[in-house]
Amino acid sequence: MLILLVLACAAIGIPLLALWGDGRRGAALFIGFNTLTLLAILALAVQVLRDGAFTIDGGQFMVDDLSIVLVLVDGVVALSTAWFSRSYMAQEIVHWSLSRRRVRLYHAMFQTFLTTMLLALLTNNMGILWVAMEGATLSTVLLVSLFRTAEGLEAAWKYFILCGVGLAMALFGTILLYFAAQKVLGHGADALLWTHLEAVRGQLQPQVMAIAFIFMLVGYGTKIGLSPLNNWLPDAHASGPSSVSAVLSGLLLNVALYAVLRAKVLVDGALGPDFAGRLLMGFGLLSLLVAAFSMLRQRDVKRLFAYSSIEHMGLATFAFGIGAPLASFAGLLHMISHSLTKSSVFFSVGQAVQSVGSREIQRIRGLLELSPLLGWALMLAVLFILGMPPSGLFLSEFLIVASTLQVQPWLTPLLLLGLGVAFAGIFPRLQGMVFGSAPEGIARQPVSGIIPVFIQLALIIVLGTFIPWMLVQWMQHAALLLLHG
Amino acid sequence: MTITAQGLTWGIPLLRLLAALLLLLAFAMLAQRRLLTLIHLLAWQGVVLAAGTALVALLTGQTELWLSAALTLSLKAILIPTVLHRLLRRLQVRGDVEAVLNIPLTLLAGIVLVIFAFSLAAPITALTGAVTRGMVGIALAAVLLAFLMMITRRKAISQVVGFLAIDNGLFFAATSATLGMPMVVELGVALDALIGFVILGIFFFQMRETFDSMDLQHLEQIREE
Numbered sequence: 269m270l271i272l273l274v275l276a277c278a279a280i281g282i283p284l285l286a287l288w289g290d291g292r293r294g295a296a297l298f299i300g301f302n303t304l305t306l307l308a309i310l311a312l313a314v315q316v317l318r319d320g321a322f323t324i325d326g327g328q329f330m331v332d333d334l335s336i337v338l339v340l341v342d343g344v345v346a347l348s349t350a351w352f353s354r355s356y357m358a359q360e361i362v363h364w365s366l367s368r369r370r371v372r373l374y375h376a377m378f379q380t381f382l383t384t385m386l387l388a389l390l391t392n393n394m395g396i397l398w399v400a401m402e403g404a405t406l407s408t409v410l411l412v413s414l415f416r417t418a419e420g421l422e423a424a425w426k427y428f429i430l431c432g433v434g435l436a437m438a439l440f441g442t443i444l445l446y447f448a449a450q451k452v453l454g455h456g457a458d459a460l461l462w463t464h465l466e467a468v469r470g471q472l473q474p475q476v477m478a479i480a481f482i483f484m485l486v487g488y489g490t491k492i493g494l495s496p497l498n499n500w501l502p503d504a505h506a507s508g509p510s511s512v513s514a515v516l517s518g519l520l521l522n523v524a525l526y527a528v529l530r531a532k533v534l535v536d537g538a539l540g541p542d543f544a545g546r547l548l549m550g551f552g553l554l555s556l557l558v559a560a561f562s563m564l565r566q567r568d569v570k571r572l573f574a575y576s577s578i579e580h581m582g583l584a585t586f587a588f589g590i591g592a593p594l595a596s597f598a599g600l601l602h603m604i605s606h607s608l609t610k611s612s613v614f615f616s617v618g619q620a621v622q623s624v625g626s627r628e629i630q631r632i633r634g635l636l637e638l639s640p641l642l643g644w645a646l647m648l649a650v651l652f653i654l655g656m657p658p659s660g661l662f663l664s665e666f667l668i669v670a671s672t673l674q675v676q677p678w679l680t681p682l683l684l685l686g687l688g689v690a691f692a693g694i695f696p697r698l699q700g701m702v703f704g705s706a707p708e709g710i711a712r713q714p715v716s717g718i719i720p721v722f723i724q725l726a727l728i729i730v731l732g733t734f735i736p737w738m739l740v741q742w743m744q745h746a747a748l749l750l751l752h753g
Numbered sequence: 754m755t756i757t758a759q760g761l762t763w764g765i766p767l768l769r770l771l772a773a774l775l776l777l778l779a780f781a782m783l784a785q786r787r788l789l790t791l792i793h794l795l796a797w798q799g800v801v802l803a804a805g806t807a808l809v810a811l812l813t814g815q816t817e818l819w820l821s822a823a824l825t826l827s828l829k830a831i832l833i834p835t836v837l838h839r840l841l842r843r844l845q846v847r848g849d850v851e852a853v854l855n856i857p858l859t860l861l862a863g864i865v866l867v868i869f870a871f872s873l874a875a876p877i878t879a880l881t882g883a884v885t886r887g888m889v890g891i892a893l894a895a896v897l898l899a900f901l902m903m904i905t906r907r908k909a910i911s912q913v914v915g916f917l918a919i920d921n922g923l924f925f926a927a928t929s930a931t932l933g934m935p936m937v938v939e940l941g942v943a944l945d946a947l948i949g950f951v952i953l954g955i956f957f958f959q960m961r962e963t964f965d966s967m968d969l970q971h972l973e974q975i976r977e978e
Contacts, residue, residue, distance in 0.1 A: 328937075395938030402945040406952055413956070418963055424956065429912060432949070433900065436919045439942070440896065443926050444877070446934055447889070451880075457935035475876040 270312040271329045271390050274339070277305040278383040282376055289375030290368040295354040298375050302343075302350040302382070309343035312336070317738055323392055327461050330392035333745035334600075338526055339389050341604045344727070345518045345611050346382045348720035352615045353378075353511040355717035359622055360509060364415050374414055374509075380407040381515065388523050395460045397527055398435070398442050401491065404520060405431045412508040423503035430500040431490055438487025438527075444480035445534070448472045462530055469537025477538040484531045485547055491524035493578040494585065495555040505574035506627065510618020513570060517577040518611035522603050525581060529588060529750060541591050541751070548589030553679065555582030556686040563693030568627045569620075569701070572694065573613050576653060579690050580606045580661075586683070587668045588750065592675050596747035598667035601731065605660030608728050609652045612721040616646040620701070623713050629697050634706035639713075645721040647702045652728055654691055660731030764812045768929060771805045772891040775925055776867070779898040782918060783863050784856050788910055792837045795914050798921045799829030806928045817936045818928070824943055825924070833917065833950055840954065841910060844961055859905055863898050870894035888930040895922035909960065913953055920946055 281301035288297060313336055316322075321332030331339070361371060381404055388400035405428070413424035446460055452471045453459040465472070490497040505513040532544045559578035566572040580602065587599030619642055624632050636643030652659035665687065672680050730736070735743075778798045785791045803826035810818035874890035896919050903915030924942075927934045934942075 393935075393938065395935060396941060399938065399941030399945055402942075403948070406945065406949050409952055410955065413959060416959055416963060421956075421960055421963055425909070425960075428953075428956070429903070429916065432916055433903070433919065436896065436916075436923055439923050440893070440926060443923065443931060443934065444889075446927075447877070447931050450931060455932065457937060460935055460938065473880055476880065479873065479877065 269324065270308065270315055271324055271331055274305060274308040274312055275383065275386055275390060277301065277308045278379065278386050281305075281379040282383060285379050286372055286376035289372040291371070294371060294375050295350075295357065298379070299347070299350045299354065301379065302347040305382075305386070306343040306347050309339055313340055313738075316742075323463055327392055327458070327463060328396075329390050330463055331390060332749065333742040334529070334749055335389045335526070337600060337604060337739065337742050337746065338522060339386065341522070341607045342382075342385055342389065342519055344724070345515065345607055346385075348611065348615070348724055349511050349514050349518075351720045352514070352618075352717040353509075355714055356511055356615075356618055356622065357509065359713065360415075363622075366414075370414065373410065377407045377411050378512070378515075381411070382519075385519050385523050389526065392461050392463055393457075394442055394445060394462055394465070394530070397530070398439055401438070401488065401524065401527060402435050404523070405435060405491070408504075408508075408512065408516065408520070411512045412504045414509055414512075415507075417507070420507040423500075423507035427500040427504040430497070434487045434490025434497060436487070437483050437490075441480045441483030441485075441487055441531070444476055444483065445531075448476040448480060448538075462534075465534050466537070469534050472534065472538040474538045477535045478543060481531055481535040481544055482547070485528055485544075485551070488524045488527045488531075489551060492521050492528065492581050492585065493555065494551045494582065495558040495578065498555065498559070498578050501578060502571045502574040505577070505614075506568055506570040510570070510614050510621065513574070513618070514611040514614035517574070517614060518607040521577060521581050522607055525584060525588075525603065528585075532588070533750060536751075545589045545591040548585050549676070549679070550589075552582045552584070552586030552589055553682060553686070555579070556586065557582075557682065557689075560686045560689040560693065563690055566693070567629055569617055569629045569632060569697075570614075570627055572629065572697065573610070573617060573653075576613075576690065576694065577606075577610055579686065580610070580653075583665070583668060583683075583686075587664075587671075590668075590671055590675050591751065592671050593744075593747045593751060594667060595671040595675070596750045597743050598664045598671065600743045600746055601660060601735075602664035602668065605664055605728055605731050606653075608724045608731075609649060609659065609661060612645070612649040612724045612728075613653050615721050616642060616649050616718060619713075619715055619718055620646060623710060624707065625710075629701065631707065632701045634704045635702050637704075638706040638710060639715050642715050642718055643702050645718045645725075647698065648725055649721060650694060650698045652725065654694055655687070658732040659728045660735075661728075663732045764808060768805060768808055768812075769887070771801050771808065772888055772925070772929065774801050775805075775895050775921070776891055776898075779895045779918060779922070780860065780863060782914070783859055783898055783902050783905075786856075788841060788908065789838070791911060791914050792834050792841070795837075795917055795921075796830050796834035798918060799825065799831075799834065802921055802924055802928075803830055805925060809928050809932055813932055815933055818933050821928070821933070821936075821939055821943075828943065828947065829917070829921065829924075836950070836954065837910065837914070840957060844957060859901065863901055866897040866901060867894040870897050889926060892922050892926035892930060895925065898922075909957065917946075917950075 316336045323330040384400045384403040388397050409424050409428045413420040449459040452468045458464050493501040535544050556579050559575045563575045584599045584602045587595045621627050655661045655665045782794045803822050806822035870893040871890040874893055877889050899915050899918035903912050
């Protein structure tokens with residue numbers, strides 16, 4: 269029942285925020301609903317810890333070791349974002365003179381997005397998973413164009429069309445999956461349930477499954493931001509409010525990768541591990557390299573970190589493609605560390621952009637002088653995203669490189685090249701932004717919205733140094749699940 | 754799913770006829786310059802789709818598919834085209850006729866896409882019984898043709914028509930090739946289509962407000978350095 273409670277806590281917020289989501293009340297309600305959801309998620313995690321994976325409602329909803337980890341991260345990032353959004357949006361509302369209606373739209377759409385993310389993770393039905401992903405796209409289109417600038421509209425249009433077409437491909441893949449499943453499981457609602465499919469995955473028609481997986485990989489891969497389908501991602505991240513950029517990078521990309529992983533388990537059973545694994549490694553490595561080199565020529569700070577998200581998702585995708593238990597473990601660790609770190613980066617970058625009034629990297633200077641709290645937040649978050657110890661990303665990147673050396677040694681130089689170029693793309697810019705003297709005539713703004721960054725940074729250090737035993741246990745089980753079903 | 758022998762003799766050829774019509778309409782859209790006619794073609798595709806769903810419902814005796822057919826008819830054949838039609842008038846898109854790339858060349862590319870779709874679907878088709886043979890290929894071809902249309906158009910409305918046509922092709926795959934997806938999934942997909950359409954409507958007005966035009970050429974400001 270706790271699964272339904274989690275979804276209900278999130279879903280009830282949508283109509284209420286649509287009605288009363290403006291002013292101080294709106295921000296408080298937004299935080300309130302996400303606190304409730306996180307509490308429900310924690311209760312769910314305790315139950316999973318006690319009972320292990322389970323399904324409810326005739327198998328329609330499911331939680332297992334893979335999804336609970338992502339649901340937990342989802343809850344934490346959602347609450348931090350709600351907290352950050354309160355002070356951040358208060359300033360933006362003044363700056364863009366947003367109407368009360370538009371603020372209600374913002375909160376309601378945001379809550380819809382968070383609900384669809386949880387639904388995607390907790391459903392057992394591959395069809396509903398698609399519906400939730402499409403819902404997530406639709407709810408974020410109007411958030412990207414919230415400020416109604418020409419740039420925002422362009423980004424939102426591109427996002428809508430590219431992701432819409434991508435998801436259409438994923439739907440075709442899902443239809444083909446059902447087509448293959450029908451032969452084994454018969455006609456009816458049960459034939460798309462993941463747990464049922466997984467039980468008979470060896471009997472699914474290999475030819476159909478291969479084509480189905482390619483369509484799903486291309487479709488959901490568009491949402492992961494895999495190259496060459498990543499065009500929408502930097503635009504959408506740059507133009508929308510920073511709170512939206514944080515959840516796009518922190519939650520949406522992860523959930524899209526999760527969808528691909530669920531499909532991978534099924535196709536592995538039908539075709540053996542090499543087929544899906546090689547595709548994932550290829551797309552992952554390509555995205556990593558393309559994004560790393562693109563970073564070198566960015567002048568917009570939010571675009572820079574959007575490309576960094578593509579790089580990290582590429583790395584995680586690559587890790588899952590390697591097909592060793594250690595690599596899958598590292599991939600999961602990378603996903604959750606990236607989620608926490610990148611949302612922290614976007615919180616602090618958003619605050620910095622708001623203070624300085626420009627997204628151009630060259631105009632953001634001397635943040636430590638402007639506001640020590642903000643300067644430290646940005647510096648630590650960016651150092652962590654670069655994979656500096658003791659962050660969780662250091663550990664996961666180390667493990668990914670180590671298992672690449674073990675399994676596919678000739679790919680290691682390419683991997684290291686990508687990581688090195690990405691470092692060169694970000695690190696020099698960081699110094700300019702944080703140190704030096706602040707530009708003249710900038711009023712200090714309240715930075716209380718930055719506090720969740722430090723909480724998340726603490727969590728990331730925990731992930732990098734001393735991972736709690738239950739997380740280790742979940743991720744180990746999930747890694748095995750991804751390899752052997 | 755079982756289909757009676759009687760149904761097999763007339764039902765399956767009729768379903769094939771509808772599939773062919775769907776593909777024909779997809780080609781017609783590719784060649785159509787006038788936005789108004791484009792919307793009419795989309796509506797006809799909706800009608801074909803609803804007829805196909807109703808036929809499958811009749812042949813297999815699944816009552817829930819009747820609901821799906823009714824939903825398709827009201828949504829894809831009536832509501833969405835009507836709204837698009839009114840949007841076109843309300844927004845007064847200048848020049849009903851749109852400059853399109855070389856049409857014969859586009860059609861040739863379309864033929865290549867159809868061949869590609871059929872060859873891609875061949876291994877799947879080989880596995881199925883006589884009933885749904887070729888349906889996956891036709892649906893995939895319709896999807897790819899709509900995709901091609903989206904790429905070659907510049908007006909926001911024709912891109913949306915292309916988007917909806919992709920949706921039609923997918924829907925056809927779902928009903929005719931698999932004889933109906935699970936109801937909960939179909940309802941979800943329909944709901945998403947509806948919400949997406951509402952959001953597009955809002956979006957059009959935002960675009961109109963900001964650019965005073967519906968031409969996507971205005972949307973080319975973000976350039977990478």
